[in-house]
Amino acid sequence: MHCEYEEPVNVSALFGSMVFNDSVMRERLPRHIYTSLKKTIEQGSRLEESLAEVVASTMKDWAIEKGATHYTHWFQPMTGITAEKHDSFISPIADGKAIMEFSGKELVRGEPDASSFPSGGLRATFEARGYTAWDPTSYAFVKDYTLYIPTVFCSYGGEILDKKTPLIRSMEAVSFQALRVLRLFGNTTARRVITTVGSEQEYFLVPKDLYRQRKDLIFTGRTLFGAKPPKGQELEDHYFGNIKEQVAGFMRELDIELWKLGISAKTEHNEAAPAQHELAPIYNTSNIACDHNQLTMELMKKIADHHGLACLLHAKPFAGVNGSGKHNNWSLCTDTGENLFEPGSSPGRNAQFLLFLCAVIKGVDEYADLLRISTATADNDHRLGANEAPPSIISIFLGDDLMDILEALADGRSLKSSPGKVLEIGVSSLPKLPMDSTDRNRTSPFAFTGNKFEFRMLSASASVAEPNIMLNTIMAEELCEFANILEKADDFNDTLHDLLAKTYREHKRVIFSGNNYAAEWVREAEKRGLHNYPSTPDALPHFSDARNLELFRKHHVFSETEVVSRQEILTENYNKAINIEALTMLDMAKKQILPCAIAFGKHLTDAYMAKKQCGLDLSLEAEEGLLKKVSYLSASIAQKIQALEAKVIQARGIEDVAAAARCYHDHVFAAMQELRESCDELETIAPENLWPFPTYSQLMFYV
Template sequence: MKNVTELFGSMVFNDHVMRERLPKSTYKALKNCINQGISLDLSIANIVANAMKDWAIEKGATHFTHWFQPMTGITAEKHDSFISPTSDGSIIMEFSGKELIKGEPDASSFPSGGLRATFEARGYTAWDPTSFAFIKDNTLCIPTAFCSYGGEALDKKTPLLRSMSALNKEAIRILKLFGHEDVEKVLTTVGPEQEYFLVDKDLFAKRKDLIFCGRTLFGAKPPKGQELDDHYFGTIKPKVAAFMEELDEELWKLGILAKTEHNEVAPGQHELAPIFTTSNISTDHNQLTMEIMQKVAKRHGLVCLLHEKPFAGVNGSGKHNNWSLSTDTGINLLEPGKSPEENAQFLLFLAAVVKAVDEYQDLLRLSVASAGNDHRLGANEAPPAIVSMFLGEELTAILESIEKDSSYDKKAAAYMEIGVDVLPRFKKDTTDRNRTSPFAFTGNKFEFRMLGSALSISGPNVILNTIVAEALSCFADQLESCDNFQATIQSIIKSTLQEHKRIIFNGNNYADAWVKEAEHRGLLNLKSTPDALPYFIAPKNIELFTKHKIFTESEIYSRYEILLEGYSKVLHIESLTMIEMVKKDIIPAVVSYVDHLTQAALHKRALLSTTCSCDLEEGLINELSSLSGCLYKKLNALDECLISSTFANEQEKANYYKDSVFPAMQELRAVADEIETLVGRTYWPYPTYGDLLFSL
């Protein structure tokens, strides 16, 4: 590997490169555009585009693309070369400001949820100058927003930028009241921890379910799983370490702050965590990280699985969204300081988050909803589908003292007592961490732990930014019109806690008792995606999004339709894959093995005597015959489920897949997995869980 400081950002047209290559006036105009939202003149864009093109060609690029994030959840790009013909039959390399600012991909072939008819093809990509351009696969990639001909957002970037703007506006109102006249911008920052599985590429290629669905639809548990906790933080195997080394190198080239890597709980599972950056750039970087993980894995004879639950019986993969608020002057607004009980500004922002999470728990839940994540939430490996907050003993005690108008008894900092004199002494944190909480305070940020591993972090952060903006807006309205600023702050914090303390829970979210307690508190328990998504179009949520100009009403309904349709399509594809695997692979394997047992029994009796014991063969034949008969019935039942009648709407269809198709899939799988434990290894058509999880 090259010198890391030289390698880092070497394929990014970042601020350092712009300062070197752009005229001072152009650089200043571009920075004003980025920092203050000032529109960029086309003449300035032409200069930037030319410098960007020259830099990219020096790096080996031959094409450019507007890199955007449609509602598919992955990225999209259409490549154009820099070549332009000349009159003498040769070419020159050109790239204009117009090409930099605007692109025109076909909008009709992307999910629109009814916003666009199939024949309405025109759509636009618009340059996002707040996220640096970069080179990937010899192509200059320009991060862009994506909208329809009518201006409706068809992507995940546009609403995120809108939500960041809304939160900035309301947070600035609050900070001005605290005397922060120097603060011009408040940014939301995110550091998404990314979990993933690695499996052998050749074994992957032998499993249709992994190829088509990204997860195993069949698979009996191996004798050993994660019971011994020996994989977590264990020594990284050489093949995986080589993958991680190249992954770091590729990510660092793109300016992605890959920091921490380790083995996760399940065998074959790993994690990568970056240093936080702004929500917009962090979202772009996470999309790139997932793409590059998969590319690098293949170069090492591996496949990277990003599905939330690739294997039943072991932990699935999530994505922890570490979210905070920072000013352009370097203040972390969620930093408690040494005396949080005296830090009114921190307590007010904390109260805003408490209010937001309680009032809009439905939106936070649906922001992480997907067919894949439904397998993971509430499975004692991830938070349940119930949204709650962990604040820890110290903050909870401070808030309770405010609520009750009592004095707070601050505890003196304690030192760790390990019992070994040679080890250095260090102070304990005032509060433990809670790995079971969906939304946990972890020192100076909140960790939203419900996200699935394949999810774009844009959606959850749009929700977080918007609901906190709404809470801050309510607080600012009260404070701007009050007579006694300090007394009003005290009153706001106190009343917020009294009204919303039900959302605070510091205990074990995995416990069954919490489900009952949460119901008693009136918290929602939306166990599946079809249960959660209708809240998107609840009147209070439509009012929230339209008030802060995050979505228009039509954009809200379009996303609701897209998410429902996606859920049904995933289950439909999985069902068809199961049916094909059973018909073409599992049934022939069982028939062949039963025939083998039958021939073995006949040969034994022919060779020895009619009294020779064939209990083994006959027992297995009887058991497999019974199970194969059951398998055939469950197969037909699933097949029958898919021959469904028409549905009135996408919600009805999604409910049907949840209530009818998915249970039929589970019943078919249960029989097939039992058969797998009885069929001889040479006859079973797929690599087993043991092969997949322990082959590296």
Template sequence: MKNVPEIFGSMVFNDNVMREKLPKDVYKKLIKTIKNGERLDLELANVVAHAMKEWAIEKGATHFTHWFQPMTGITAEKHTSFITQGDGGSIRMEFTGKELAQGEPDASSFPSGGLRTTFEARGYTAWDPTSYAFIKDNTLCIPTVFCSYGGEALDKKTPLLRSMEVLEKEAKRILKLFGHNDVGRVYTTVGAEQEYFLIDRELYLQRQDLRYCKRTLFGACPPKGQELEDHYFGAIKPRVSKFMEELDSELWKLGIMAKTEHNEVAPGQYELAPEFSITNIAADQNQLMMELMKVIAEKHNLTCILHEKPFAGVNGSGKHNNWSIATDTGMNLLEPGNTPWKNKQFLLFLVAFIKAVDEYQDLIRVTTASASNDHRLGASEAPPAIISIFLGEELTEMLEAFGNSKYKAKDREDMEFGVHYLAKLTKDLTDRNRTSPLAFTGNKFEFRMVGSSLSISGPNIILNTVVAEALSQFADTLEKSSDFEKDLDELIKDAFAKHKRIIYNGNNYSDEWVKEAEKRGLYNLKSMPEVMPRFITKKSVELLTKHKVFTEVEIHSRYEIVLEEYIKVLNIEALTLIDMINKNIIPDSIEYSGALSKVAERKKNLKIKFDVEKDLIDKINGLTKSLSDKLKKFEGYIAEGKKISDVQKSAKFYRDKVLNYMDGEMRPIIDELEKTVSKKYWKLPTYGDMLYSLL
């Protein structure tokens, strides 16, 4: 690997490159345009496009693409070469300001939820100049938004940018009240910790369910899982280390601050955490990170699995979304400081977050719902489906006692190790809580419910918007105040008192918390068919349209899109399971039963007892017959589900009939067959094969 500072950002048209490649006056105009959110002048765009093209060609690029994030959850790109026909059969390399600023890809095959009719196939992409262009696969990639012919957002980025503007507007109103008139920009920042599995690619290719569904639809747990806790933070194996080394290098070239990597809890599971970035850039970079993980894994004869629960019985994968608010003057608005009980600005932003989460807990839960994440939320290692906030005992006590002059802050406690030459460490105000969906961890909130395969745009759209709404209400009150300090104190105290039910500092995995949450009136929305109707309630629609983050049409289109995707995913899983039962499981079981019968017959002829073989034959034949009978019923459910046109009813049917029958009735039989049939005849890779292939 080259020197890291030398390669970092080398494939990014970043600020340093723009300073070097653009005329000074053009650079200043571009930065001013970006900062003020003005329309890009075509003459300016032409100069920028020319410089961008020249730089890209120097780096070996031959094509450009508008790189966007449709509602598929992955990125999309249409490559166009720089080649333009010249005189006498020659060519020249061109890239215009118009091509930079706007593209017109066919939108007909992207999910739209009814936003456009089939004959209105055109979609538009528009450059997002706040996110740097970069080179990937010899192609200049221009981050863009994506909208329909009618102007509605067809992507995940457009509403994210809208939500960031809304939060900036309302936060600046609050900061002005505290005398911060020098603040030009307020933005949310995110650091997205990405969990993933790696398995040997040859084993992956033998599992049809992994190839089509990205999760195993059956599989008996091996004798050893994660119970010894010996994989977590263990020494990284050489093959995985080589993968991580190349991944780091490619991410650094793209300006992505890949920082921390380690073995996760489950065998075969790992994590990569970047440093914080402005939210829309963090969302772009996380999409790139997921793509590169999969591409680079293949080069090492591995497969990267981003599904939230690819293997039952061991931990699934999340994507911890570390969210904070910062200003261009260097303030972190969620930084408590050394005396947080006196830091009223911090406390106001803190209670705004608490109020926002309490009032819109269902809407926040919507952002974590998917067919894949439903398998993880509420399992033993993930947060439950109940939204709550962990503050830690000291911050909670501080807010409980706010305004009470008798409150005495606790002294910072030093930790003693019992070894005289080890330095003393000072405890933080808060500890991490691995069971909390939303944990305050010093100067940020860690949103742990987000699934590993999900775009972080959705969760951050809603976090930005609900916090902006709380800040807006606070600003409305305080801007009218005749006694700011008095009214500020009352506001902080009252907001916490009204919304402290959302605070829980205990074990979120416990049954006691589920009961307690119900008493508090908190939602427990366990699956997507329960969750998604909360997205289209009057309250949710009024909030999102008030702040112009979504139009009502866009809200309903997304509701349709995600439920349709849920149904399609479950249908693919069902058809895959049927195919594997017919082509693998039943034939393998019958073949083994037949081999046992031959052994039994030989023993019978030799007048040798064959009780063991007989018992095994009876067991296998019984399980196979039971599976065959259930398969007929299962196929009937699928046929019935296809007749339901209403997406909400169809999603519920697929959850209650198809998914529950597949997991509850059919999987136990298949897993028992796997444990019974000889390895020689059970040709599919087992959990033990896959999870321990790299260890």
């Protein structure tokens, strides 16, 4: 651990010190420039080019003071990670010297090569031009001697090629529709409704030297082979347990680097599985929270290396123990500070809360496929429904109090809140809704937790952009429908009462309070008619369903072309991920595991023959039994290698990406599981000195 992190830290002085944030802009920019920039940030108004020049010059001077020599437009293409191209501030002058320059044009727009990023057919290889455009709603920052400018990314023709643009569009859509609803309740002060996100990030840490010895971890992020260790997580002794010194050093450095970038890392602890941990930040607007989570994952990997560790963000690095998810805590707040998912003390506030709550219930029921699609990845298929994460069925948990209120409202009856006290159900006399008055359901994929919804289906490696694009767009649609009805109402209270009751009655099938892990729930969900898309190839084809295309078009989040391209990109990503895993598995099986089996067989044969020829009447039962088993497993591994190779060739020969995905799932992955079974069985009997790479015991249980 670096010595600079052993000293006491002044968090107040450190926090946001490398960010060109509001306080820096207010201090350094001329007053009229600052006011204009704030208007751009808060209202989306255009920043004049002359003003952009002043902002750019001020930003450059500040960045140079922080040690920056370069700048980059930092964007989020459809690769799942971020991208950047660095340019220096240097501008040569006549006397052979150089000055540091940065123009408003360079701040506002960049021109990267768009041909090598996923486009889903939007761009041909020879069509290279793309554009990045400054996103002023997310603050610039300095990292590694470079000024990072958050940007959106689009093609020469204007089609979006990133994850940030549709997220911002969805935020604008839900804000517009939510304001329509708020005006009906008499709220005339709010100018914006902001979607907020807090993303709890799970991850594994393993020794770096052992990580380097496993091709599967290097190439795929997960162990493709590995027998269960004698001890797993069954004693439940790792969760919230004492943090190892090596890990604590990593966490401290990570906190400090995150705080410098204005990322409010708040909570850290050991998770359920051995070597698994979690970090949770404080909430932020969805756009900034997405940027911050990308930075968090990047810094986790970088800082782990400083401490002799490797950070694994795959959803399921190890079979047989919990995988890693990312819990997306989502809420709606006004710019005046009102949380729209927080029950209030007045009847009017409660009526407003129930309307927004019913919008969520209706939206999740009607567009569950989109929420499932937002979590559909090759790595997450290993985790969902594995007695550690919600299944692929989308349902909502509300808790007993809200369920009782909604049931009474739907039935038109009064509600008893306590013995001897009757609360009338009606818009003019709704009960006070207590917060945190019910238990939490950790098995629910979408749970109300007091003043927010926790969407628990995301993979640890995923960007939080996709699920929040879906949530925001779905919410915009439902609020639009509600506003259309209420704006035409002759009697607002009666219409609102009927709307709440009708919505709950028609969509309560999506609410489930029991154990989502249980097999009984899968059968019950089928009876209710709920979607169940167990795998990524099952889910992705529904992205471009007609009703989904119309939803995105209506709210200006995606065009039809953009939806189709994204569907193709996501499907191709799945195919590539399985293909890389299969090729890595074949490489390890042929070059490491099968030679180990042969060497072990030779060792046993030599021992058998030596013992047999020594002239003594000795038992050969142990050697003979082991030799037969190793010989059988060697033959089985060789046969399954050939079978997997054939399935890979079959899948790679299919041109249609959806059909190829089906083949990769049904045939290639199935063949991979067969090969793994024989290899893992060999590991349980092979001598430690012959086994070619570190085991689960070594990777997860280190001091």
